[in-house]
Amino acid sequence: xxxxxxxxVVGVDTSTQSTKALVVDAATGQVVASGQAxxxxxxxxxxxxxxxxxxxxxxxxxxxxGDAAREAAAVSIGGQxxxxxxxxxxxxxxxxxxxxxxxxxxPQARRLIEELGGPKSWAERTGSVPGVSFTVTKWxxxxxxxxxxxxxxxxxxxxxxxxxxxxxxEGTTDRGDASGTGWWAAGTEAYDEEILAxxxxxxxxxxxxxxxxxxxxxxxxxxxxxxxxxxxxxxxTGDNAAAALGLGLRxxxxxxxxxxxxxxxxxxxxxxxxxxxxxxxxxxARGDWLPLAxxxxxxxxxxxxxxxxxxxxxxxxxGTDVTLLPYLDGERTPxxxxxxxxxxxxxxxxxxxxxxxxxxxxxxxxxxxxxxxVLDADADPTAPLLLIGGGARGTAWQQTVRRLxxxxxxxxxxxxxxxxxxxxxxxxxxxxxxxxxxxxxxKTSAGPVLDAVERDEAALTRISGVLSDAAPLLERSAGSx
Numbered sequence: 202x203x204x205x206x207x208x209x210v211v212g213v214d215t216s217t218q219s220t221k222a223l224v225v226d227a228a229t230g231q232v233v234a235s236g237q238a239x240x241x242x243x244x245x246x247x248x249x250x251x252x253x254x255x256x257x258x259x260x261x262x263x264x265x266x267g268d269a270a271r272e273a274a275a276v277s278i279g280g281q282x283x284x285x286x287x288x289x290x291x292x293x294x295x296x297x298x299x300x301x302x303x304x305x306x307x308p309q310a311r312r313l314i315e316e317l318g319g320p321k322s323w324a325e326r327t328g329s330v331p332g333v334s335f336t337v338t339k340w341x342x343x344x345x346x347x348x349x350x351x352x353x354x355x356x357x358x359x360x361x362x363x364x365x366x367x368x369x370x371e372g373t374t375d376r377g378d379a380s381g382t383g384w385w386a387a388g389t390e391a392y393d394e395e396i397l398a399x400x401x402x403x404x405x406x407x408x409x410x411x412x413x414x415x416x417x418x419x420x421x422x423x424x425x426x427x428x429x430x431x432x433x434x435x436x437x438t439g440d441n442a443a444a445a446l447g448l449g450l451r452x453x454x455x456x457x458x459x460x461x462x463x464x465x466x467x468x469x470x471x472x473x474x475x476x477x478x479x480x481x482x483x484x485x486a487r488g489d490w491l492p493l494a495x496x497x498x499x500x501x502x503x504x505x506x507x508x509x510x511x512x513x514x515x516x517x518x519x520g521t522d523v524t525l526l527p528y529l530d531g532e533r534t535p536x537x538x539x540x541x542x543x544x545x546x547x548x549x550x551x552x553x554x555x556x557x558x559x560x561x562x563x564x565x566x567x568x569x570x571x572x573x574x575v576l577d578a579d580a581d582p583t584a585p586l587l588l589i590g591g592g593a594r595g596t597a598w599q600q601t602v603r604r605l606x607x608x609x610x611x612x613x614x615x616x617x618x619x620x621x622x623x624x625x626x627x628x629x630x631x632x633x634x635x636x637x638x639x640x641x642x643x644k645t646s647a648g649p650v651l652d653a654v655e656r657d658e659a660a661l662t663r664i665s666g667v668l669s670d671a672a673p674l675l676e677r678s679a680g681s682x
Contacts, residue, residue, distance in 0.1 A: 212624025217242060222263050236263060288355060292367075299342075303339065354406065356408075367424065443623050452577075478536070487637060496568055512557055543671055569606055582608075611649070625643070
């Protein structure tokens with residue numbers, strides 16, 4: 202390993218399942234050390250984790266980084282969005298954190314939307330129509346079901362806020378993560394006191410909002426981590442905003458993330474307002490916006506179809522009129538939460554490989570439909586689509602996205618984009634640069650570009666037609682489930 206050219210920084214990704222830490226050379230973007238440690242998540246209707254596990258995992262991940270972590274001049278933490286962390290007067294968790302994928306607050310989400318003027322009012326006010334993932338719905342659930350926990354709560358934090366506060370001793374957050382709570386007003390970029398009053402949350406319990414580029418604090422004594430006292434701590438941000446930083450995104454460049462769920466987003470200079478709730482109007486970590494849409498069925502659903510067919514996930518075959526909507530977990534985009542998978546057009550000569558290709562097509566069709574809603578009207582339709590996530594290196598995924606999008610597709614070689622984005626944020630504290638500019642200097646989005654091919658309009662039209670015709674059937678499955 203070559204010697205670092207500049208100061209070292211640490212970027213952290215505290216996700217649902219694990220915490221990862223990267224030690225990065227601020228001058229070059231070279232990752233000089235890394236570490237990772239797991240968390241546990243409860244099963245059943247609720248999804249909860251003990252925040253103290255995140256701290257223990259951070260300590261272990263940094264320990265794996267060795268001496269390089271001790272030399273870091275700044276640190277930043279990116280984390281899973283929406284989670285509700287409740288702390289007592291001593292800063293200890295009152296109860297396990299309610300995570301983004303805890304769905305018990307669905308009744309509270311519906312009620313809050315109705316009580317505060319409907320979807321359009323929420324979208325204009327907060328940028329998003331709150332779903333069950335949003336923190337405000339989880340607090341409303343807690344007040345109804347565990348009032349004793351609410352009475353014991355003296356501070357409310359998001360997951361990345363919790364770790365940042367343990368580093369600095371100060372309660373802080375940033376606009377990117379705050380925009381996913383449901384109690385942050387997009388127009389004023391401040392906490393919405395009417396919403397807070399509606400759910401009985403004292404604004405004094407919330408963290409201070411740190412501006413982009415501002416120092417959140419410095420590492421205090423007694424933290425049990427390798428950092429020196431006085432090490433700079435950046436604001437941190439939510440995972441999607443951190444990944445956007447990690448790619449150094451410019452406005453209008455589309456991103457498609459292929460994971461268990463699929464996500465599409467782009468940086469925008471215009472504040473998004475989507476009353477349908479399909480597009481979440483998140484803020485980014487810099488001062489712009491990050492409109493984002495999500496599908497529930499992506500790599501996991503397609504892999505399940507491959508397993509049912511006894512095929513390798515790459516064993517696709519072209520040339521079919523069969524349509525497969527792989528809505529195995531219901532679907533969010535399109536909004537069919539109780540639907541199931543649907544197969545149409547099966548013939549005697551249809552092969553297993555063609556069925557598998559149809560599953561890919563169905564998943565990508567949903568993502569591209571969401572992307573049209575995310576991108577501004579002035580976005581360049583010929584710009585390469587950045588393909589990230591676990592599926593991005595799969596040939597079948599790459600070729601399906603090319604064929605159905607008609608765009609060139611770029612596959613960044615950089616991994617761990619959330620942690621890299623946090624590292625770029627930390628580096629920006631030292632250099633005075635915009636964090637996205639740091640990532641562009643590091644060339645984090647560099648990777649092979651697959652040329653555009655003619656868009657398969659016939660397949661897109663066929664899938665859209667089947668979806669439209671099947672909508673009553675898919676909706677009926679909600680009543681029978």
